Amino acid sequence: MNLIVDIGNTRTKYAVYDDGDWVVCGMGVPEAYELASAYLHRGQEVNMILSSTGAISEEVREHLKSVSTFFCEMSPEMDLPIRLGYDTPKTLGVDRIAGCVGGVVLFPGKELLIIDSGTAITYDFVSADGEFRGGNISPGLGIRFRALNEFTVSLPLVKCDVNHGYIGKNTHDAILNGVMNGTLFEIRGYIDEIYRDNPDAVVIITGGGSEYLKKTLNRSVFFEDKLVNLGLNRVLEYQKRLIGSEKLRIDFRI
Ligand SMILES: Nc1ncnc2c1ncn2[C@@H]1O[C@H](COP(=O)(O)OP(=O)(O)O)[C@@H](O)[C@H]1O
Ligand SMILES: CC(C)(COP(=O)(O)O)[C@@H](O)C(=O)NCCC(=O)O
Ligand SMILES: [K+]
Known part of the structure; x- marks a missing residue:
């Protein structure tokens, strides 16, 4: 499953997607952590994307990472499914990018x-x-x-x-x-x-x-309440595919 964790300046939202389908959503880092642990205990993979415009400590980041089988963090500097025509992409809010990706998906x-x-x-x-x-x-x-x-x-x-x-x-x-x-x-x-x-x-x-x-x-x-989640899910799939093809390239020396 894919777990999306979106830390805003007021609230933390999470959502689960399976095969592109929305499964469940809720709020809070501890709740997202518990959910991921439960999937792991059932032997299921947890592909996680973390997006944060609010405050996040290294401890929380590592805590979430520890219950994932694949982890990536949303950043304007990663390979993205849209182009960024912003003069200062490094300071662009990741939630804004995610919303735009969600818009393009829809x-x-x-x-x-x-x-x-x-x-x-x-x-x-x-x-x-x-x-x-x-x-x-x-x-x-x-x-x-x-x-x-x-x-x-x-x-x-x-x-x-x-x-x-x-x-x-x-x-x-x-x-x-x-x-x-x-x-x-x-x-x-x-x-x-x-x-x-x-x-x-x-x-x-x-x-x-x-x-x-x-x-x-x-x-x-x-x-569309789930726009940012939808965009983050697309970015997560995009990252998984990129890492997968890179691994294939290395394994087979393509
Ligand atoms: N019931 C409500 N009515 C109006 N505004 C609300 C309500 N609940 C939350 N908000 C507004 O939404 C904001 C939180 O929304 P959210 O999209 O989660 O923000 P963020 O991503 O910045 O954490 C609050 O700051 C508040 O302004
Ligand atoms: C503008 C924002 C504060 C909005 O955050 P939010 O209301 O979703 O918590 C966030 O996208 C941000 O920190 N942006 C960085 C500046 C920029 O986008 O140029
Ligand atoms: K906003």
């Missing part, structure tokens, strides 16, 4: 805009011939609420609530509406812009904050 040959609403909101553009063209990073919902609270004297910390209004009549609602509508208008702006340029483009939305957008975004877009 919609090959299409121009893509991938919106990942997590701790940060990322807007990533992929050309129809499969090149990551670049993209933008903006503050996520949680960061916006916290920033208003932390950088002012009087503003309280307001919690994200999908049931918000348009015009605030008190401080709480003014902040709630401001952050929620501001985020929504920003996202709508990107979507309208790409459709204006190319009506055939495809917009895919993913990430923990996308649940809210499902309810409020009245635009023609695809929601």
